[in-house]
Amino acid sequence: MPKVSLASRTVVAAPLLAGYALDLLLADPEGWPHPVRTYGALIAAGERRLNQGPHRFAKGALLAGGLVGGTFGAFWLLDKVLQRLPPAVGLAANSAWVYYGLANTGLVREGRAVFEVLEREGLDAGRRQLARIVGRDTARLGAQQIRTAVLESLAENLSDGVVAPLLAYALAGVPGLMAYKMVNTLDSMVGYRSPRYEQFGKFAARLDDAANLVPARLTAALLGALGGSRRSFRFIFQYGHRHKSPNAGYPEAALAGVLHCRFGGPNYYHGQLVPKPYIGENPRPIGPHEITRVARLNHTVCAAVVAGIVGWLWGRKK
Numbered sequence: 542m543p544k545v546s547l548a549s550r551t552v553v554a555a556p557l558l559a560g561y562a563l564d565l566l567l568a569d570p571e572g573w574p575h576p577v578r579t580y581g582a583l584i585a586a587g588e589r590r591l592n593q594g595p596h597r598f599a600k601g602a603l604l605a606g607g608l609v610g611g612t613f614g615a616f617w618l619l620d621k622v623l624q625r626l627p628p629a630v631g632l633a634a635n636s637a638w639v640y641y642g643l644a645n646t647g648l649v650r651e652g653r654a655v656f657e658v659l660e661r662e663g664l665d666a667g668r669r670q671l672a673r674i675v676g677r678d679t680a681r682l683g684a685q686q687i688r689t690a691v692l693e694s695l696a697e698n699l700s701d702g703v704v705a706p707l708l709a710y711a712l713a714g715v716p717g718l719m720a721y722k723m724v725n726t727l728d729s730m731v732g733y734r735s736p737r738y739e740q741f742g743k744f745a746a747r748l749d750d751a752a753n754l755v756p757a758r759l760t761a762a763l764l765g766a767l768g769g770s771r772r773s774f775r776f777i778f779q780y781g782h783r784h785k786s787p788n789a790g791y792p793e794a795a796l797a798g799v800l801h802c803r804f805g806g807p808n809y810y811h812g813q814l815v816p817k818p819y820i821g822e823n824p825r826p827i828g829p830h831e832i833t834r835v836a837r838l839n840h841t842v843c844a845a846v847v848a849g850i851v852g853w854l855w856g857r858k859k
Contacts, residue, residue, distance in 0.1 A: 550854045555632055557710060560639025561847045567640070569647035576641050576719065580726040583608060588731055592741040602744035605727050609748070613713075613720040620715060635715050642710065642718040644702035645843045648674070649836045652691045656832040659687055678809035686808075688827040693804050695835055696764070696796040697789045701725055701749075703843050704763075705756035711850045724752050735811070750787050757788035763842045764795035773798030776821060783818040790820060797821035799838065800831065 569575070587608070591600040616638070623631035651674045659667030667687050668679040675690050682690065702725075709721035728749035731742030761781065765773030776798035777791055784790025784805070797804050803821035807814055 552628075552631070552635075553711075553714065554851050554854050556635035556639050556715075557707075557847060557850060559632070559636035560643060561843075563636065563640035564643040564646050567646075568650050569644065576638075577722060577726055580608075580612075580723050581730060584727055584730050588741070592731075592737070597740040598743055601731065601741035605724075605745040605748060608727065609720050609723050612723040613716045616716040616719045638715045638719060639710060642706040642722055643843075644698065644706075645839060648695065648698050648702055649839055652695050653832055653836060655687065655691045656829055659684060660829050676810065678812065681809060685826055688829075688831070689802075689804055691832065692796060692800070692802075692827065692835055693793050695839055696760075696792040696804075699764070699839050699842060700757045700760040700788065700792045701753050703839075704760045704846055705753050707843075707846050707850060708756055708759075709752075711853070721752060724749050753788045757791045760842065761791035761795035763845060764792060764799060764838065767841050767845060768795070768799035768838055770795075770799040772801060780818075780820040783820060785817065794820050796835065796838075800827075800835070801825070802827060 584604070587604040591597075591604055619634075623634055655667060655670045655674070658670040664684060664687075667684070668682055671682070671687050671690055672679045674694050677690065679687070679690075705725070706718050706721050710718040713720075724745075727742075727745040731738050732746035732749060733739075733742060758777075758781075761773070761777045765771075765777065773795045776794040780794040780797070781791035784793065793804050797820050801821075801823050803819050803824045805817050805820040807816045809815070
């Protein structure tokens with residue numbers, strides 16, 4: 542195992558802890574600047590220019606590879622600049638990047654808001670609130686489907702919005718974290734199986750699948766272990782692979798095991814009914830209070846991963 546100096550471990554661990562604390566305190570306030578908005582603008586501009594004519598797969602791969610590689614390179618150069626400045630400047634900058642890379646508290650708050658609006662204002666308001674965090678059509682959903690959609694989203698995004706970026710940071714610092722966020726943003730914008738994106742977004746979708754292969758399964762294991770559910774591990778193996786996504790089904794199956802409920806099933810997307818398998822075996826109603834348990838579990842998993850990374854850093858040889 543390679544030796545790691547006290548200073549280099551602090552440079553990695555301190556921004557991680559500070560960024561995690563900022564996420565807990567601030568979440569993602571609306572109207573604040575965010576690098577993902579810049580990512581989105583770059584992707585949209587590239588898609589408008591390149592997603593036409595022949596060779597769309599190659600053009601999409603060129604855009605995705607260029608943006609991901611360019612993001613990593615830009616933050617690598619920035620890191621070199623920060624190393625020449627007073628340590629406090631580097632700590633502040635890297636803490637901000639970790640904060641921007643995490644999406645746990647904001648997601649949990651959005652999920653709570655859907656449950657609260659649904660109870661307080663009724664179905665129509667609940668559907669509108671849900672549309673802020675899911676891609677499916679919400680206009681036909683009942684109360685049970687709304688609550689189920691929120692919990693599915695919390696499980697899936699715990700993987701690609703929390704565990705995956707934290708692992709990317711542990712492996713490759715801020716450049717790895719921000720490059721991962723570009724991968725995830727590309728998938729959310731062009732990684733669809735639709736006439737417009739089937740070819741152009743295929744490379745981005747496959748890149749996102751590869752980047753989330755380990756995080757999704759680690760997230761599922763943590764949900765089961767920290768949720769204290771043996772059933773979760775049976776569900777992971779029984780249902781995790783049934784999702785259309787090679788990754789999303791695993792954390793969803795784990796959470797379904799914790800709650801002993803059923804996720805999945807057919808849903809409307811862009812006006813079309815899309816058949817989807819069920820994940821879980823108990824089609825019981827989801828109660829309004831259950832968001833509290835799931836929110837607590839999401840926070841527990843996030844804290845465990847942060848603590849695990851810090852422990853791994855400080856456990857390495859000096």
